[in-house]
Amino acid sequence: MSDTGIDAPLMHPILRNDYAAKWLGIEVLKVADGHATISMELRQEMLNGFGIAHGGMIFALADTAFAMSCNPHTGSTDTITVAAGVDINFLKPGIPGRTLTAVANRRQQSGRSGIYDIQILQSVPGAEDEVLAEFRGRSRTIPKRP
Structure with missing residues (x-):
């Protein structure tokens, strides 16, 4: 572990105490101003009653x-x-054992408000990744609580 308390080679400060992200097994692939790329493996305990990814797991990523x-x-x-x-918007079912990757990009920032698009991809053996879902987030910057 580094002196910053971050225990992964590539990390983001908000993940330091994010136990949900740790449970999900999220790996940080890239971070930059207005951008993040992360991934996780879709495990059995992340599936719904139909044997596909629970929507909440895709949303959490x-x-x-x-x-x-x-x-x-x-x-x-x-x-x-x-x-x-x-x-x-969920476009395809998440298949157990596949890697899901979320690619987030800032589209617009104005004052304390922003718009971000996040594309969730799913690995496909022997083929290009496919789009699993599209997520649009609207952000608001607020003062940090003491």
Whole structure:
């Protein structure tokens, strides 16, 4: 573990105490201003009664990428950026054992409000990744609570 308390080679400060992201097994692939790419393997305990990805698991992955893309990867001492609202569209079923990747990008920022698009991809053996879902987040920057 580094002296910052972050125990992964590539991490984001908001994940330091994010136990849900740890349980999901999220791996940070890339972080930059207004961008985050993360992934996780779709495990059996993440499936619904139909044997496909529970929508909440896909949403949680997208929401984590959203949070990482709208908060500075260098950290902030005075503000946090949170979700003001989101929409998600599920396009295909998530298949157990596949890797899901969320790619988040800021589309627009105006004052304390922002719009972010997150595409959730699913690995396909022997083929290109396919789009599993599309997520749009609306953010709001607020003062950090003491």
